[in-house]
Amino acid sequence: MNHIFKALNDQTRRDILMLLKEKDLTAGEIADKFSISKPSISHHLDILKRADLVYSEKKGQFVHYSINTTIIDDILQWIFNLKN
Amino acid sequence: MNHIFKALNDQTRRDILMLLKEKDLTAGEIADKFSISKPSISHHLDILKRADLVYSEKKGQFVHYSINTTIIDDILQWIFNLKN
DNA sequence: TTATTATTTAGATATTTGTCTAAATATATA
DNA sequence: TATATATTTAGACAAATATCTAAATAATAA
Numbered sequence: 001m002n003h004i005f006k007a008l009n010d011q012t013r014r015d016i017l018m019l020l021k022e023k024d025l026t027a028g029e030i031a032d033k034f035s036i037s038k039p040s041i042s043h044h045l046d047i048l049k050r051a052d053l054v055y056s057e058k059k060g061q062f063v064h065y066s067i068n069t070t071i072i073d074d075i076l077q078w079i080f081n082l083k084n
Numbered sequence: 085m086n087h088i089f090k091a092l093n094d095q096t097r098r099d100i101l102m103l104l105k106e107k108d109l110t111a112g113e114i115a116d117k118f119s120i121s122k123p124s125i126s127h128h129l130d131i132l133k134r135a136d137l138v139y140s141e142k143k144g145q146f147v148h149y150s151i152n153t154t155i156i157d158d159i160l161q162w163i164f165n166l167k168n
Numbered sequence: 169t170t171a172t173t174a175t176t177t178a179g180a181t182a183t184t185t186g187t188c189t190a191a192a193t194a195t196a197t198a
Numbered sequence: 199t200a201t202a203t204a205t206t207t208a209g210a211c212a213a214a215t216a217t218c219t220a221a222a223t224a225a226t227a228a
Contacts, residue, residue: 009089017166021168061194061195061203062205076163079159081105084105094215094216120216120217121217122176123219126176147174
């Protein structure tokens with residue numbers, strides 16, 4: 001859970017997940033939605049990837065990112081477990 | 085959600101929540117379960133409190149801590165929202 | 169009142185983190 | 199091939215974080 005909570009502990013990364021929830025986007029499209037540099041966004045995407053919260057697939061010169069809902073269930077289970 | 089994810093982004097704090105899930109404990113009892121100093125535990129408890137993840141109540145010279153499951157539901161809702 | 173116990177606060181320090189610019193890599197196009 | 203576009207990597211730096219020891223605060227007991 002360490003990588004997951006680390007990944008979620010940043011507003012920009014949470015915003016990226018919200019965007020990818022709606023539809024898949026390329027790295028550049030994601031970067032365009034924020035006012036921070038492309039390398040910084042690339043770094044955030046790397047952290048999300050290490051946490052398995054997103055997938056990435058290279059198509060030509062673009063890299064397409066999508067959310068991984070499988071991991072979401074793991075988080076839900078961990079949080080839910082706190083309740084009883 | 086910022087304070088909550090920040091609070092959850094630490095193994096010691098997550099372990100404290102797991103302990104408090106089982107039963108209420110005083111600050112000292114919590115500190116005894118870890119190999120870090122009491123001031124450090126006090127600091128972790130403060131972060132958990134700021135995130136509303138725990139309550140604290142002073143009884144005599146002791147401070148009793150307990151988990152706040154109300155906030156857990158907020159987290160569950162936030163995570164669940166990522167799925168659709 | 170004095171001493172003891174429980175907890176927090178203050179201040180210091182090493183590590184981690186988010187950001188930047190510049191450079192590197194990879195693909196597409198003229 | 200040469201150029202343009204998309205993305206990542208490298209290296210630097212300021213801010214945030216987890217930890218420590220020492221001191222302060224508060225409550226109990228002798």
